[in-house]
Amino acid sequence: METPNDNFKSGFIALVGKPNAGKSTLLNQIMGQPIAGVSFKPQTTRRRQLGILTTDEYQMIFTDTPGLNNAKDKLSQFINNEVRFALEDADVLLFIADISKQLDELDHELSSLIKEKRSTQKVILVFNKSDLVGPGQASQNKQAFQALFPEDPAIEISARTGKGVAKLVEKVHFLLPVGPEYYPTDQITEDFERDIAAELIRAAAMENLDDELPYSIAAQVDEYKERENDMLYIHGIIYVEREAQKGIVVGKKGMMIRKISTEARLAIEEMTKNKVFLDLQVKTQKDWKNDPAFLSRIGLAGAGNNA
Ligand SMILES: Nc1nc2c(ncn2[C@@H]2O[C@H](COP(=O)(O)OP(=O)(O)OP(=O)(O)O)[C@@H](O)[C@H]2O)c(=O)[nH]1
Ligand SMILES: [Mg+2]
Incomplete structure (x- = not known):
């Protein structure tokens, strides 16, 4: 294993967003292989899952999270706590929104939770599913999401086609602190x-x-x-x-x-x-x-x- 250089950056990046926003699809796109389950039904993800991306310059530890949930059973309590833990542990939060859809109650709930848990974390608004809207379209949806985090940067991507994803990774690289390799270079997740x-x-x-x-x-x-x-x-x-x-x-x-x-x-x-x-x-x-x-x-x- 090479010794990381002085500018080597590392940190935890939480992928948060409503059920079905495309968090797991984005994780798989970043990793270049399926490690998280994806389906067109909301609430596919039920627990946190890591995707570890290591290069000569950085180690990014992405945490895919479940979408928040309103049910009252023990499973839902666990799911919502998974989101809270991921928010607290992260250096960077990617708030992922489906821009083909209007903002709703759950987006507001999630943004309140992020604001409540946020201390030093940087936030990037990720406008996903850009392939579903034409250029210049969905600007109202984008504005509504941006209004939740007026000070924070936004980027438009398609997790499905990969458009904009490399740029997003660059942005994350820029925001990460200088730090060590937390995981061996060839490890891509913690799950078996x-x-x-x-x-x-x-x-x-x-x-x-x-x-x-x-x-x-x-x-x-x-x-x-x-x-x-x-x-x-x-x-x-x-x-x-x-x-x-x-x-x-x-x-x-x-x-x-x-x-x-x-x-x-x-x-x-x-x-x-x-x-x-x-x-x-x-x-x-x-x-x-x-x-x-x-x-x-x-x-x-x-x-x-x-x-
Ligand atoms: N057209 C299009 N579809 C997408 C994009 N990203 C995700 N999807 C689709 O949206 C659906 C939900 O994707 P997931 O990645 O499972 O969403 P999630 O945010 O992980 O959902 P939960 O685990 O339920 O919270 C799937 O059918 C994906 O194929 C995108 O950029 N464009
Ligand atoms: Mg998921």
Whole structure:
């Protein structure tokens, strides 16, 4: 490992924003590979996840966070605390907003929370999904977001196409303090691949299931083994809250679970750069969102200060 030079900069950068703003997509774009689960449904992310980007000049430790949430169960309490911890730990806050949408109540709540928790942190407003609006469009939305943080810089990006993302990383580089390498040069996250695999399985299920079902599921990987020829064997469990939901996840003649499994497998293969054999099973875990032992087993309980 090279010794970082005197100007080497490092720090924590929290990605915060409403559910569905594109935080996890941005993390994956910055990292150049899927490490966070993404779906078009809000509330895909449930816990903090690190993406560590190291070059000769800097180490940026990005923290993807869940979108704030108004529900009252134990899972939601955990989710909202994850956002608070990430805000406190960060050097730079990226407030990510979908500029194709108007500002709403949750954006106001989030901005109050940021202002309440902010001490020395720099804030950058990140106007995401610029690919969805034409040039000169959405200026009212941008102004409304900017009015929440009138003193702070803004940048327009598309996390999906990557447009503006390199510029954003440059801005972050400029704002970071001089500091050490906190993590080994080649480490890209703190999570084990098997836990990321579980997130990718859950995201694939969320993407394909309708109505309230996406919020009733949890995913766990209970077997993760390398077999001959670099083939990974993964056994995953998708948990539902009620017995009646099992059939929907499995689908007619197993169609749904096969679709979920294929999408999850492709994402896991992209992450691990391995061929993957993915075996999925569906189980019922009654009222799991309020079951402390279960939440703890799948990593969604406790202070969880993984920074
Ligand atoms: N068109 C377009 N879609 C985007 C962009 N960024 C994200 N999306 C889509 O927006 C949806 C939500 O993206 P996520 O990255 O899961 O959003 P998130 O902020 O992590 O959401 P939570 O985890 O629920 O808080 C997905 O369907 C993404 O593909 C973008 O720049 N342009
Ligand atoms: Mg997310």
